[in-house]
Amino acid sequence: MNATKTNTLIESDLQYLATQFETKSIEDVLVWAVPQFAPRIAMTSSFGAEGVVLMDHLYKLGIKLPVIYLDTGYHFAATDELKQKLEDRYGLEIIVQQAEISVEEQARIHGDNLYERDADACCRIRKVEPLKKALGSLDAWVAALRRDQSPTRANIQIVEWNAKHELVKINPLATWTRKDVWNYTVKNDLPYHRLYDEGYSSIGCWPCTKRVKSGEHERSGRWAGQGKIECGIHL
Numbered sequence: 420m421n422a423t424k425t426n427t428l429i430e431s432d433l434q435y436l437a438t439q440f441e442t443k444s445i446e447d448v449l450v451w452a453v454p455q456f457a458p459r460i461a462m463t464s465s466f467g468a469e470g471v472v473l474m475d476h477l478y479k480l481g482i483k484l485p486v487i488y489l490d491t492g493y494h495f496a497a498t499d500e501l502k503q504k505l506e507d508r509y510g511l512e513i514i515v516q517q518a519e520i521s522v523e524e525q526a527r528i529h530g531d532n533l534y535e536r537d538a539d540a541c542c543r544i545r546k547v548e549p550l551k552k553a554l555g556s557l558d559a560w561v562a563a564l565r566r567d568q569s570p571t572r573a574n575i576q577i578v579e580w581n582a583k584h585e586l587v588k589i590n591p592l593a594t595w596t597r598k599d600v601w602n603y604t605v606k607n608d609l610p611y612h613r614l615y616d617e618g619y620s621s622i623g624c625w626p627c628t629k630r631v632k633s634g635e636h637e638r639s640g641r642w643a644g645q646g647k648i649e650c651g652i653h654l
């Protein structure tokens with residue numbers, strides 16, 4: 420573990436905490452996590468409904484938590500509109516993390532539309548490596564993942580050690596369902612990405628995000644037909 424506060428938490432502590440938090444509220448998790456690791460803690464978000472639920476809880480608790488936004492250069496214009504709306508509503512501190520190379524440089528080096536030929540390479544350049552840089556100075560990372568989003572997320576713990584980035588990863592929404600998220604969103608009149616109303620159920624970069632049909636899995640519109648279900652930042 421990093422030579423900082425995480426030295427006071429060993430993996431058995433994290434397992435114990437994970438078990439305890441299974442039946443606790445998001446508020447309980449956040450009230451424990453943020454003071455425990457501040458200022459070396461941040462959340463990541465591309466402003467999906469789950470991230471907004473977390474932002475709303477943090478705001479109501481009076482807890483400030485920086486938001487890392489991976490600006491891939493391929494986000495929908497509506498994502499930036501929502502980002503502005505959320506900054507205004509919650510007074511967010513947003514850390515915009517970009518790739519080492521621009522979209523144009525990537526095209527010069529790797530050819531046009533790398534996302535069509537090698538989405539893993541494109542995600543590595545535009546998401547995975549920038550995230551690694553952003554998390555490098557942190558001891559804890561809050562993510563808005565749910566277990567029921569995909570098989571790759573089915574076993575996440577509310578608090579867990581992330582060996583890849585050598586920090587504690589906190590998933591306060593792990594036990595929430597998609598329905599829980601939307602019930603909370605509607606009940607609290609939260610802002611949400613306008614593409615959800617246009618047939619999209621999970622929203623990432625525009626070249627790799629498609630509408631889904633009724634009955635299809637919520638993440639089936641991501642990298643559709645490519646046999647890929649994660650960009651790599653949560654693997």
Ligand code: SF4
Pocket residue numbers: 491493533534537538539541542543545546623624625626627650
């Ligand atoms: S989601 Fe698509 S466009 Fe975005 S970084 Fe990955 S491959 Fe590239």
